[in-house]
Amino acid sequence: MNKVSSRRVICMAGETKHTQVQSLLVGFSIVDLIVKNNAPMKFNDIHYETKITKSNLYKYLNTLTSLGILHRDKESGLYTTGSTLVQYGMAAVNKEDIIDKVNPFLQDINLQLKETTLLAVWTQNGPMIVKMIHSSLGLNLGGQVGTLLPIHSAAGKLFSAYKHDPMAATWKDKEEYQLSDSQQTELKEEQQLIIHQKIAFAKGALASSVASTAIPIFDFNRELIGSIIVVGFENNIPQEIDHEQNQYLLEKANEISAVFGGQVMD
Incomplete structure:
Protein backbone atom coordinates (compact mmCIF):
# COMPACT_ATOMS: atom_id res chain seq x y z
CA MET A 1 0.00 0.00 0.00
CA GLY A 82 -19.83 1.95 15.11
CA SER A 83 -22.81 4.04 16.13
CA THR A 84 -21.85 6.96 13.86
CA LEU A 85 -21.72 4.73 10.81
CA VAL A 86 -25.02 3.16 11.83
CA GLN A 87 -26.65 6.58 11.94
CA TYR A 88 -25.29 7.38 8.46
CA GLY A 89 -26.49 4.00 7.27
CA MET A 90 -29.98 4.56 8.61
CA ALA A 91 -30.30 7.64 6.42
CA ALA A 92 -28.94 5.76 3.40
CA VAL A 93 -31.43 2.90 3.68
CA ASN A 94 -34.41 5.11 4.50
CA LYS A 95 -34.54 4.34 8.20
CA GLU A 96 -35.39 8.02 8.50
CA ASP A 97 -38.64 7.06 6.75
CA ILE A 98 -39.48 4.91 9.77
CA ILE A 99 -38.85 7.88 12.05
CA ASP A 100 -41.05 10.15 9.93
CA LYS A 101 -43.91 7.66 9.87
CA VAL A 102 -43.70 6.72 13.55
CA ASN A 103 -43.13 10.22 14.92
CA PRO A 104 -46.83 11.29 14.99
CA PHE A 105 -47.68 8.14 16.99
CA LEU A 106 -44.69 8.76 19.25
CA GLN A 107 -46.02 12.26 19.98
CA ASP A 108 -49.53 10.93 20.66
CA ILE A 109 -48.21 8.39 23.15
CA ASN A 110 -46.05 11.02 24.80
CA LEU A 111 -49.00 13.40 25.19
CA GLN A 112 -51.29 10.65 26.46
CA LEU A 113 -48.92 9.10 29.01
CA LYS A 114 -46.75 12.16 29.75
CA GLU A 115 -43.66 9.94 29.99
CA THR A 116 -40.44 9.85 27.97
CA THR A 117 -41.17 8.05 24.71
CA LEU A 118 -38.53 6.48 22.46
CA LEU A 119 -38.20 4.80 19.09
CA ALA A 120 -35.54 2.11 18.75
CA VAL A 121 -34.49 0.24 15.61
CA TRP A 122 -32.20 -2.73 15.09
CA THR A 123 -28.52 -2.22 14.26
CA GLN A 124 -25.58 -4.58 13.99
CA ASN A 125 -24.66 -3.71 17.57
CA GLY A 126 -28.16 -4.16 18.97
CA PRO A 127 -31.24 -1.95 19.33
CA MET A 128 -30.47 1.76 19.17
CA ILE A 129 -32.51 4.79 20.18
CA VAL A 130 -33.13 6.91 17.06
CA LYS A 131 -35.86 9.25 18.34
CA MET A 132 -36.70 10.56 21.81
CA ILE A 133 -39.46 12.77 23.15
CA HIS A 134 -38.92 13.70 26.79
CA SER A 135 -41.53 13.55 29.51
CA SER A 136 -43.50 16.67 30.40
CA LEU A 137 -41.01 17.19 33.24
CA GLY A 138 -38.05 16.98 30.85
CA LEU A 139 -36.33 14.29 32.91
CA ASN A 140 -33.24 12.48 31.55
CA LEU A 141 -33.88 8.83 32.36
CA GLY A 142 -30.62 7.25 31.22
CA GLY A 143 -30.69 7.28 27.42
CA GLN A 144 -30.34 9.53 24.40
CA VAL A 145 -30.39 9.29 20.61
CA GLY A 146 -27.60 6.89 19.63
CA THR A 147 -27.73 4.89 22.88
CA LEU A 148 -27.50 1.13 22.36
CA LEU A 149 -29.98 -0.66 24.60
CA PRO A 150 -28.90 -3.72 26.63
CA ILE A 151 -30.64 -7.06 26.32
CA HIS A 152 -32.20 -6.73 29.80
CA SER A 153 -33.96 -3.47 28.81
CA ALA A 154 -37.58 -3.71 27.66
CA ALA A 155 -36.63 -3.11 24.01
CA GLY A 156 -33.64 -5.43 24.34
CA LYS A 157 -35.91 -8.22 25.54
CA LEU A 158 -38.30 -7.53 22.68
CA PHE A 159 -35.61 -7.68 20.00
CA SER A 160 -34.01 -10.75 21.57
CA ALA A 161 -37.37 -12.52 21.42
CA TYR A 162 -38.01 -11.78 17.74
CA LYS A 163 -34.60 -11.48 16.04
CA HIS A 164 -33.00 -14.80 15.06
CA ASP A 165 -30.46 -14.02 12.32
CA PRO A 166 -26.69 -14.58 12.78
CA MET A 167 -26.07 -10.91 13.58
CA ALA A 168 -28.67 -10.99 16.34
CA ALA A 169 -27.23 -14.27 17.64
CA THR A 170 -23.80 -12.64 18.01
CA TRP A 171 -25.36 -9.74 19.91
CA LYS A 172 -27.35 -12.09 22.16
CA ASP A 173 -24.27 -14.19 22.99
CA LYS A 174 -22.30 -11.09 23.91
CA GLU A 175 -25.10 -9.64 26.04
CA GLU A 176 -26.03 -12.91 27.77
CA TYR A 177 -22.38 -13.49 28.69
CA GLN A 178 -22.69 -10.55 31.08
CA LEU A 179 -25.74 -12.07 32.84
CA SER A 180 -25.77 -14.64 35.61
CA ASP A 181 -27.17 -18.13 34.98
CA SER A 182 -30.38 -17.24 36.80
CA GLN A 183 -30.74 -14.01 34.80
CA GLN A 184 -30.27 -15.92 31.54
CA THR A 185 -32.93 -18.42 32.55
CA GLU A 186 -35.31 -15.63 33.50
CA LEU A 187 -34.64 -13.87 30.18
CA LYS A 188 -35.47 -16.98 28.15
CA GLU A 189 -38.73 -17.39 30.07
CA GLU A 190 -39.59 -13.73 29.43
CA GLN A 191 -38.85 -14.09 25.72
CA GLN A 192 -41.54 -16.77 25.41
CA LEU A 193 -44.01 -14.59 27.30
CA ILE A 194 -43.17 -11.60 25.10
CA ILE A 195 -43.90 -13.56 21.93
CA HIS A 196 -47.29 -14.47 23.40
CA GLN A 197 -48.18 -11.05 24.85
CA LYS A 198 -46.45 -8.78 22.27
CA ILE A 199 -45.15 -6.46 25.01
CA ALA A 200 -42.03 -6.31 27.19
CA PHE A 201 -41.26 -4.83 30.61
CA ALA A 202 -38.06 -3.98 32.48
CA LYS A 203 -36.85 -2.27 35.63
CA GLY A 204 -33.50 -0.62 36.32
CA ALA A 205 -32.02 -1.35 32.89
CA LEU A 206 -30.82 2.19 32.14
CA ALA A 207 -30.96 3.76 35.60
CA SER A 208 -32.05 2.80 39.10
CA SER A 209 -35.71 3.37 40.01
CA VAL A 210 -36.55 3.61 36.29
CA ALA A 211 -38.86 1.19 34.46
CA SER A 212 -39.79 0.78 30.80
CA THR A 213 -42.36 -0.82 28.54
CA ALA A 214 -41.67 -1.75 24.91
CA ILE A 215 -44.09 -2.57 22.12
CA PRO A 216 -43.19 -3.96 18.67
CA ILE A 217 -43.51 -2.53 15.17
CA PHE A 218 -43.93 -5.26 12.56
CA ASP A 219 -43.83 -4.97 8.77
CA PHE A 220 -45.81 -6.98 6.21
CA ASN A 221 -43.33 -9.87 6.53
CA ARG A 222 -43.92 -10.02 10.28
CA GLU A 223 -40.37 -8.75 10.74
CA LEU A 224 -39.66 -6.61 13.79
CA ILE A 225 -38.50 -3.27 12.35
CA GLY A 226 -38.65 -1.16 15.49
CA SER A 227 -39.95 -0.69 18.98
CA ILE A 228 -41.72 2.08 20.87
CA ILE A 229 -40.51 2.38 24.46
CA VAL A 230 -42.13 4.29 27.30
CA VAL A 231 -39.73 5.13 30.13
CA GLY A 232 -40.41 6.61 33.56
CA PHE A 233 -40.06 6.10 37.28
CA GLU A 234 -41.13 2.66 38.44
CA ASN A 235 -44.33 3.80 40.13
CA ASN A 236 -45.50 5.41 36.84
CA ILE A 237 -44.80 2.47 34.51
CA PRO A 238 -47.18 -0.46 35.17
CA GLN A 239 -45.74 -3.91 34.48
CA GLU A 240 -49.00 -5.84 34.07
CA ILE A 241 -50.37 -6.50 30.58
CA ASP A 242 -53.98 -6.00 31.69
CA HIS A 243 -53.32 -2.48 32.91
CA GLU A 244 -55.22 0.17 30.95
CA GLN A 245 -51.99 1.92 29.95
CA ASN A 246 -50.51 -1.23 28.44
CA GLN A 247 -53.70 -2.10 26.59
CA TYR A 248 -53.55 1.40 25.08
CA LEU A 249 -49.95 0.76 24.02
CA LEU A 250 -50.86 -2.54 22.36
CA GLU A 251 -53.58 -0.77 20.38
CA LYS A 252 -51.01 1.80 19.28
CA ALA A 253 -48.60 -0.99 18.31
CA ASN A 254 -51.25 -2.39 16.00
CA GLU A 255 -51.94 1.04 14.47
CA ILE A 256 -48.26 1.75 13.86
CA SER A 257 -47.56 -1.70 12.40
CA ALA A 258 -50.50 -1.26 10.02
CA VAL A 259 -48.66 1.72 8.49
CA PHE A 260 -45.95 -0.76 7.42
CA GLY A 261 -48.40 -3.44 6.35
CA GLY A 262 -48.06 -5.49 9.50
CA GLN A 263 -50.11 -6.30 12.56
CA VAL A 264 -49.34 -7.04 16.21
CA MET A 265 -52.49 -8.72 17.48
CA ASP A 266 -53.77 -11.68 15.43
Missing part, protein backbone atom coordinates in the same frame (compact mmCIF):
# COMPACT_ATOMS: atom_id res chain seq x y z
CA ASN A 2 1.54 3.36 -1.06
CA LYS A 3 2.38 5.71 1.79
CA VAL A 4 1.24 8.89 0.13
CA SER A 5 -1.51 11.12 1.44
CA SER A 6 -2.94 12.02 -1.98
CA ARG A 7 -2.39 11.40 -5.64
CA ARG A 8 -3.94 11.77 -9.04
CA VAL A 9 -5.69 8.68 -10.33
CA ILE A 10 -7.14 8.05 -13.74
CA CYS A 11 -10.77 7.06 -14.01
CA MET A 12 -10.50 4.24 -16.58
CA ALA A 13 -14.20 4.29 -17.47
CA GLY A 14 -14.34 7.93 -18.50
CA GLU A 15 -10.62 8.50 -19.16
CA THR A 16 -10.84 11.67 -17.04
CA LYS A 17 -8.66 12.64 -14.12
CA HIS A 18 -9.98 13.11 -10.57
CA THR A 19 -8.15 14.16 -7.45
CA GLN A 20 -8.61 11.59 -4.68
CA VAL A 21 -7.26 11.37 -1.14
CA GLN A 22 -5.49 8.04 -0.84
CA SER A 23 -5.81 7.82 2.94
CA LEU A 24 -9.60 8.16 2.65
CA LEU A 25 -9.70 5.38 0.08
CA VAL A 26 -7.71 3.15 2.40
CA GLY A 27 -9.91 4.04 5.38
CA PHE A 28 -13.11 3.30 3.49
CA SER A 29 -11.68 0.01 2.22
CA ILE A 30 -11.33 -1.06 5.86
CA VAL A 31 -14.88 0.01 6.67
CA ASP A 32 -16.19 -1.70 3.54
CA LEU A 33 -14.46 -4.95 4.53
CA ILE A 34 -15.96 -4.99 8.02
CA VAL A 35 -19.46 -4.03 6.80
CA LYS A 36 -19.50 -6.75 4.12
CA ASN A 37 -18.07 -9.36 6.48
CA ASN A 38 -21.36 -9.25 8.46
CA ALA A 39 -19.56 -10.37 11.61
CA PRO A 40 -17.04 -8.83 14.05
CA MET A 41 -13.44 -9.07 12.83
CA LYS A 42 -10.09 -9.58 14.54
CA PHE A 43 -7.20 -7.22 13.90
CA ASN A 44 -5.17 -10.01 12.27
CA ASP A 45 -8.04 -10.89 9.93
CA ILE A 46 -8.34 -7.26 8.83
CA HIS A 47 -4.57 -7.16 8.32
CA TYR A 48 -4.66 -10.36 6.25
CA GLU A 49 -7.48 -9.13 4.02
CA THR A 50 -6.23 -5.56 3.47
CA LYS A 51 -2.45 -6.19 3.41
CA ILE A 52 -2.00 -2.83 5.17
CA THR A 53 1.10 -2.74 7.36
CA LYS A 54 0.25 -3.38 11.02
CA SER A 55 1.58 -0.01 12.17
CA ASN A 56 -0.58 1.86 9.65
CA LEU A 57 -3.59 -0.39 10.26
CA TYR A 58 -3.47 0.44 13.98
CA LYS A 59 -3.59 4.14 13.10
CA TYR A 60 -6.52 3.72 10.72
CA LEU A 61 -8.49 1.58 13.17
CA ASN A 62 -7.82 3.94 16.09
CA THR A 63 -8.96 6.92 14.00
CA LEU A 64 -12.09 5.20 12.70
CA THR A 65 -12.94 4.00 16.21
CA SER A 66 -12.47 7.47 17.74
CA LEU A 67 -14.91 8.85 15.15
CA GLY A 68 -17.49 6.18 15.93
CA ILE A 69 -17.28 4.79 12.39
CA LEU A 70 -16.03 1.52 13.88
CA HIS A 71 -16.41 0.02 17.34
CA ARG A 72 -13.81 -2.09 19.15
CA ASP A 73 -15.06 -4.40 21.88
CA LYS A 74 -12.86 -3.88 24.95
CA GLU A 75 -13.04 -7.52 26.02
CA SER A 76 -12.72 -9.42 22.74
CA GLY A 77 -10.88 -6.78 20.71
CA LEU A 78 -13.21 -7.46 17.78
CA TYR A 79 -14.12 -4.66 15.39
CA THR A 80 -17.66 -3.93 14.18
CA THR A 81 -19.44 -0.94 12.68
Whole structure:
Protein backbone atom coordinates (compact mmCIF):
# COMPACT_ATOMS: atom_id res chain seq x y z
CA MET A 1 0.00 0.00 0.00
CA ASN A 2 1.54 3.36 -1.06
CA LYS A 3 2.38 5.71 1.79
CA VAL A 4 1.24 8.89 0.13
CA SER A 5 -1.51 11.12 1.44
CA SER A 6 -2.94 12.02 -1.98
CA ARG A 7 -2.39 11.40 -5.64
CA ARG A 8 -3.94 11.77 -9.04
CA VAL A 9 -5.69 8.68 -10.33
CA ILE A 10 -7.14 8.05 -13.74
CA CYS A 11 -10.77 7.06 -14.01
CA MET A 12 -10.50 4.24 -16.58
CA ALA A 13 -14.20 4.29 -17.47
CA GLY A 14 -14.34 7.93 -18.50
CA GLU A 15 -10.62 8.50 -19.16
CA THR A 16 -10.84 11.67 -17.04
CA LYS A 17 -8.66 12.64 -14.12
CA HIS A 18 -9.98 13.11 -10.57
CA THR A 19 -8.15 14.16 -7.45
CA GLN A 20 -8.61 11.59 -4.68
CA VAL A 21 -7.26 11.37 -1.14
CA GLN A 22 -5.49 8.04 -0.84
CA SER A 23 -5.81 7.82 2.94
CA LEU A 24 -9.60 8.16 2.65
CA LEU A 25 -9.70 5.38 0.08
CA VAL A 26 -7.71 3.15 2.40
CA GLY A 27 -9.91 4.04 5.38
CA PHE A 28 -13.11 3.30 3.49
CA SER A 29 -11.68 0.01 2.22
CA ILE A 30 -11.33 -1.06 5.86
CA VAL A 31 -14.88 0.01 6.67
CA ASP A 32 -16.19 -1.70 3.54
CA LEU A 33 -14.46 -4.95 4.53
CA ILE A 34 -15.96 -4.99 8.02
CA VAL A 35 -19.46 -4.03 6.80
CA LYS A 36 -19.50 -6.75 4.12
CA ASN A 37 -18.07 -9.36 6.48
CA ASN A 38 -21.36 -9.25 8.46
CA ALA A 39 -19.56 -10.37 11.61
CA PRO A 40 -17.04 -8.83 14.05
CA MET A 41 -13.44 -9.07 12.83
CA LYS A 42 -10.09 -9.58 14.54
CA PHE A 43 -7.20 -7.22 13.90
CA ASN A 44 -5.17 -10.01 12.27
CA ASP A 45 -8.04 -10.89 9.93
CA ILE A 46 -8.34 -7.26 8.83
CA HIS A 47 -4.57 -7.16 8.32
CA TYR A 48 -4.66 -10.36 6.25
CA GLU A 49 -7.48 -9.13 4.02
CA THR A 50 -6.23 -5.56 3.47
CA LYS A 51 -2.45 -6.19 3.41
CA ILE A 52 -2.00 -2.83 5.17
CA THR A 53 1.10 -2.74 7.36
CA LYS A 54 0.25 -3.38 11.02
CA SER A 55 1.58 -0.01 12.17
CA ASN A 56 -0.58 1.86 9.65
CA LEU A 57 -3.59 -0.39 10.26
CA TYR A 58 -3.47 0.44 13.98
CA LYS A 59 -3.59 4.14 13.10
CA TYR A 60 -6.52 3.72 10.72
CA LEU A 61 -8.49 1.58 13.17
CA ASN A 62 -7.82 3.94 16.09
CA THR A 63 -8.96 6.92 14.00
CA LEU A 64 -12.09 5.20 12.70
CA THR A 65 -12.94 4.00 16.21
CA SER A 66 -12.47 7.47 17.74
CA LEU A 67 -14.91 8.85 15.15
CA GLY A 68 -17.49 6.18 15.93
CA ILE A 69 -17.28 4.79 12.39
CA LEU A 70 -16.03 1.52 13.88
CA HIS A 71 -16.41 0.02 17.34
CA ARG A 72 -13.81 -2.09 19.15
CA ASP A 73 -15.06 -4.40 21.88
CA LYS A 74 -12.86 -3.88 24.95
CA GLU A 75 -13.04 -7.52 26.02
CA SER A 76 -12.72 -9.42 22.74
CA GLY A 77 -10.88 -6.78 20.71
CA LEU A 78 -13.21 -7.46 17.78
CA TYR A 79 -14.12 -4.66 15.39
CA THR A 80 -17.66 -3.93 14.18
CA THR A 81 -19.44 -0.94 12.68
CA GLY A 82 -19.83 1.95 15.11
CA SER A 83 -22.81 4.04 16.13
CA THR A 84 -21.85 6.96 13.86
CA LEU A 85 -21.72 4.73 10.81
CA VAL A 86 -25.02 3.16 11.83
CA GLN A 87 -26.65 6.58 11.94
CA TYR A 88 -25.29 7.38 8.46
CA GLY A 89 -26.49 4.00 7.27
CA MET A 90 -29.98 4.56 8.61
CA ALA A 91 -30.30 7.64 6.42
CA ALA A 92 -28.94 5.76 3.40
CA VAL A 93 -31.43 2.90 3.68
CA ASN A 94 -34.41 5.11 4.50
CA LYS A 95 -34.54 4.34 8.20
CA GLU A 96 -35.39 8.02 8.50
CA ASP A 97 -38.64 7.06 6.75
CA ILE A 98 -39.48 4.91 9.77
CA ILE A 99 -38.85 7.88 12.05
CA ASP A 100 -41.05 10.15 9.93
CA LYS A 101 -43.91 7.66 9.87
CA VAL A 102 -43.70 6.72 13.55
CA ASN A 103 -43.13 10.22 14.92
CA PRO A 104 -46.83 11.29 14.99
CA PHE A 105 -47.68 8.14 16.99
CA LEU A 106 -44.69 8.76 19.25
CA GLN A 107 -46.02 12.26 19.98
CA ASP A 108 -49.53 10.93 20.66
CA ILE A 109 -48.21 8.39 23.15
CA ASN A 110 -46.05 11.02 24.80
CA LEU A 111 -49.00 13.40 25.19
CA GLN A 112 -51.29 10.65 26.46
CA LEU A 113 -48.92 9.10 29.01
CA LYS A 114 -46.75 12.16 29.75
CA GLU A 115 -43.66 9.94 29.99
CA THR A 116 -40.44 9.85 27.97
CA THR A 117 -41.17 8.05 24.71
CA LEU A 118 -38.53 6.48 22.46
CA LEU A 119 -38.20 4.80 19.09
CA ALA A 120 -35.54 2.11 18.75
CA VAL A 121 -34.49 0.24 15.61
CA TRP A 122 -32.20 -2.73 15.09
CA THR A 123 -28.52 -2.22 14.26
CA GLN A 124 -25.58 -4.58 13.99
CA ASN A 125 -24.66 -3.71 17.57
CA GLY A 126 -28.16 -4.16 18.97
CA PRO A 127 -31.24 -1.95 19.33
CA MET A 128 -30.47 1.76 19.17
CA ILE A 129 -32.51 4.79 20.18
CA VAL A 130 -33.13 6.91 17.06
CA LYS A 131 -35.86 9.25 18.34
CA MET A 132 -36.70 10.56 21.81
CA ILE A 133 -39.46 12.77 23.15
CA HIS A 134 -38.92 13.70 26.79
CA SER A 135 -41.53 13.55 29.51
CA SER A 136 -43.50 16.67 30.40
CA LEU A 137 -41.01 17.19 33.24
CA GLY A 138 -38.05 16.98 30.85
CA LEU A 139 -36.33 14.29 32.91
CA ASN A 140 -33.24 12.48 31.55
CA LEU A 141 -33.88 8.83 32.36
CA GLY A 142 -30.62 7.25 31.22
CA GLY A 143 -30.69 7.28 27.42
CA GLN A 144 -30.34 9.53 24.40
CA VAL A 145 -30.39 9.29 20.61
CA GLY A 146 -27.60 6.89 19.63
CA THR A 147 -27.73 4.89 22.88
CA LEU A 148 -27.50 1.13 22.36
CA LEU A 149 -29.98 -0.66 24.60
CA PRO A 150 -28.90 -3.72 26.63
CA ILE A 151 -30.64 -7.06 26.32
CA HIS A 152 -32.20 -6.73 29.80
CA SER A 153 -33.96 -3.47 28.81
CA ALA A 154 -37.58 -3.71 27.66
CA ALA A 155 -36.63 -3.11 24.01
CA GLY A 156 -33.64 -5.43 24.34
CA LYS A 157 -35.91 -8.22 25.54
CA LEU A 158 -38.30 -7.53 22.68
CA PHE A 159 -35.61 -7.68 20.00
CA SER A 160 -34.01 -10.75 21.57
CA ALA A 161 -37.37 -12.52 21.42
CA TYR A 162 -38.01 -11.78 17.74
CA LYS A 163 -34.60 -11.48 16.04
CA HIS A 164 -33.00 -14.80 15.06
CA ASP A 165 -30.46 -14.02 12.32
CA PRO A 166 -26.69 -14.58 12.78
CA MET A 167 -26.07 -10.91 13.58
CA ALA A 168 -28.67 -10.99 16.34
CA ALA A 169 -27.23 -14.27 17.64
CA THR A 170 -23.80 -12.64 18.01
CA TRP A 171 -25.36 -9.74 19.91
CA LYS A 172 -27.35 -12.09 22.16
CA ASP A 173 -24.27 -14.19 22.99
CA LYS A 174 -22.30 -11.09 23.91
CA GLU A 175 -25.10 -9.64 26.04
CA GLU A 176 -26.03 -12.91 27.77
CA TYR A 177 -22.38 -13.49 28.69
CA GLN A 178 -22.69 -10.55 31.08
CA LEU A 179 -25.74 -12.07 32.84
CA SER A 180 -25.77 -14.64 35.61
CA ASP A 181 -27.17 -18.13 34.98
CA SER A 182 -30.38 -17.24 36.80
CA GLN A 183 -30.74 -14.01 34.80
CA GLN A 184 -30.27 -15.92 31.54
CA THR A 185 -32.93 -18.42 32.55
CA GLU A 186 -35.31 -15.63 33.50
CA LEU A 187 -34.64 -13.87 30.18
CA LYS A 188 -35.47 -16.98 28.15
CA GLU A 189 -38.73 -17.39 30.07
CA GLU A 190 -39.59 -13.73 29.43
CA GLN A 191 -38.85 -14.09 25.72
CA GLN A 192 -41.54 -16.77 25.41
CA LEU A 193 -44.01 -14.59 27.30
CA ILE A 194 -43.17 -11.60 25.10
CA ILE A 195 -43.90 -13.56 21.93
CA HIS A 196 -47.29 -14.47 23.40
CA GLN A 197 -48.18 -11.05 24.85
CA LYS A 198 -46.45 -8.78 22.27
CA ILE A 199 -45.15 -6.46 25.01
CA ALA A 200 -42.03 -6.31 27.19
CA PHE A 201 -41.26 -4.83 30.61
CA ALA A 202 -38.06 -3.98 32.48
CA LYS A 203 -36.85 -2.27 35.63
CA GLY A 204 -33.50 -0.62 36.32
CA ALA A 205 -32.02 -1.35 32.89
CA LEU A 206 -30.82 2.19 32.14
CA ALA A 207 -30.96 3.76 35.60
CA SER A 208 -32.05 2.80 39.10
CA SER A 209 -35.71 3.37 40.01
CA VAL A 210 -36.55 3.61 36.29
CA ALA A 211 -38.86 1.19 34.46
CA SER A 212 -39.79 0.78 30.80
CA THR A 213 -42.36 -0.82 28.54
CA ALA A 214 -41.67 -1.75 24.91
CA ILE A 215 -44.09 -2.57 22.12
CA PRO A 216 -43.19 -3.96 18.67
CA ILE A 217 -43.51 -2.53 15.17
CA PHE A 218 -43.93 -5.26 12.56
CA ASP A 219 -43.83 -4.97 8.77
CA PHE A 220 -45.81 -6.98 6.21
CA ASN A 221 -43.33 -9.87 6.53
CA ARG A 222 -43.92 -10.02 10.28
CA GLU A 223 -40.37 -8.75 10.74
CA LEU A 224 -39.66 -6.61 13.79
CA ILE A 225 -38.50 -3.27 12.35
CA GLY A 226 -38.65 -1.16 15.49
CA SER A 227 -39.95 -0.69 18.98
CA ILE A 228 -41.72 2.08 20.87
CA ILE A 229 -40.51 2.38 24.46
CA VAL A 230 -42.13 4.29 27.30
CA VAL A 231 -39.73 5.13 30.13
CA GLY A 232 -40.41 6.61 33.56
CA PHE A 233 -40.06 6.10 37.28
CA GLU A 234 -41.13 2.66 38.44
CA ASN A 235 -44.33 3.80 40.13
CA ASN A 236 -45.50 5.41 36.84
CA ILE A 237 -44.80 2.47 34.51
CA PRO A 238 -47.18 -0.46 35.17
CA GLN A 239 -45.74 -3.91 34.48
CA GLU A 240 -49.00 -5.84 34.07
CA ILE A 241 -50.37 -6.50 30.58
CA ASP A 242 -53.98 -6.00 31.69
CA HIS A 243 -53.32 -2.48 32.91
CA GLU A 244 -55.22 0.17 30.95
CA GLN A 245 -51.99 1.92 29.95
CA ASN A 246 -50.51 -1.23 28.44
CA GLN A 247 -53.70 -2.10 26.59
CA TYR A 248 -53.55 1.40 25.08
CA LEU A 249 -49.95 0.76 24.02
CA LEU A 250 -50.86 -2.54 22.36
CA GLU A 251 -53.58 -0.77 20.38
CA LYS A 252 -51.01 1.80 19.28
CA ALA A 253 -48.60 -0.99 18.31
CA ASN A 254 -51.25 -2.39 16.00
CA GLU A 255 -51.94 1.04 14.47
CA ILE A 256 -48.26 1.75 13.86
CA SER A 257 -47.56 -1.70 12.40
CA ALA A 258 -50.50 -1.26 10.02
CA VAL A 259 -48.66 1.72 8.49
CA PHE A 260 -45.95 -0.76 7.42
CA GLY A 261 -48.40 -3.44 6.35
CA GLY A 262 -48.06 -5.49 9.50
CA GLN A 263 -50.11 -6.30 12.56
CA VAL A 264 -49.34 -7.04 16.21
CA MET A 265 -52.49 -8.72 17.48
CA ASP A 266 -53.77 -11.68 15.43
